[in-house]
Amino acid sequence: MASSSNNSPSFKIILGSSSPTRRAILSDMGYQFATMSADIDERAIRREKPEELVKALAEAKADAIKLNLVDGCGDGDSRDRPTLLITSDQVMVSKGAIRERPRSTEEAREFIKGYSGDRAFAVNYVLVTNLSTGGRKGGWDIPEICFHHIPHEFIEEIVKEGDMTCVAGGLKLTHPSVLPFIRELVGTADSVRGLPRELTEKLIRESLEATS
Numbered sequence: 712m713a714s715s716s717n718n719s720p721s722f723k724i725i726l727g728s729s730s731p732t733r734r735a736i737l738s739d740m741g742y743q744f745a746t747m748s749a750d751i752d753e754r755a756i757r758r759e760k761p762e763e764l765v766k767a768l769a770e771a772k773a774d775a776i777k778l779n780l781v782d783g784c785g786d787g788d789s790r791d792r793p794t795l796l797i798t799s800d801q802v803m804v805s806k807g808a809i810r811e812r813p814r815s816t817e818e819a820r821e822f823i824k825g826y827s828g829d830r831a832f833a834v835n836y837v838l839v840t841n842l843s844t845g846g847r848k849g850g851w852d853i854p855e856i857c858f859h860h861i862p863h864e865f866i867e868e869i870v871k872e873g874d875m876t877c878v879a880g881g882l883k884l885t886h887p888s889v890l891p892f893i894r895e896l897v898g899t900a901d902s903v904r905g906l907p908r909e910l911t912e913k914l915i916r917e918s919l920e921a922t923s
């Protein structure tokens with residue numbers, strides 16, 4: 712379990728994610744936390760609707776991490792102060808189709824071409840599990856991204872580079888080189904990046920209120 716500085720004196724947070732972006736967002740929110748990753752096969756979990764898929768994946772991540780904590784005897788400190796586990800998942804939806812992390816350059820190219828001159832939705836689900844009580848609070852945040860035309864040359868360049876496409880939906884939307892092709896964002900940048908701040912704050916607050 713990796714740690715980000717010292718935990719809050721009144722409660723602890725575990726971020727159940729290996730994503731540097733989610734770690735950065737939670738840190739920017741002023742929280743101190745530890746990190747754990749869930750070892751699950753995400754492709755084995757399928758749902759027809761994107762909202763149901765991200766919820767199922769966030770729940771599966773929480774269940775896997777809880778099991779690891781039990782197997783490792785957990786943290787005895789959780790009896791003295793609440794411990795909150797934050798897990799989340801995101802998929803993009805374009806032309807009615809769910810877009811997860813592309814499995815090939817061809818798939819990444821297809822995803823990005825589909826965004827050009829159109830719109831897409833970043834479907835997020837955040838789950839806060841109170842490990843001290845077993846209670847769960849979760850919710851969705853779904854920003855809409857409207858795109859200008861994305862030139863073929865730009866698509867080929869970032870697909871060849873690879874680093875820009877290794878995310879849900881196949882395109883790092885907040886990267887400076889991508890921003891000129893975004894016509895409008897209905898929502899927040901942190902939600903597009905994978906951890907909506909306002910929703911996460913709300914769920915943390917509700918989880919702590921349920922404890923007191």
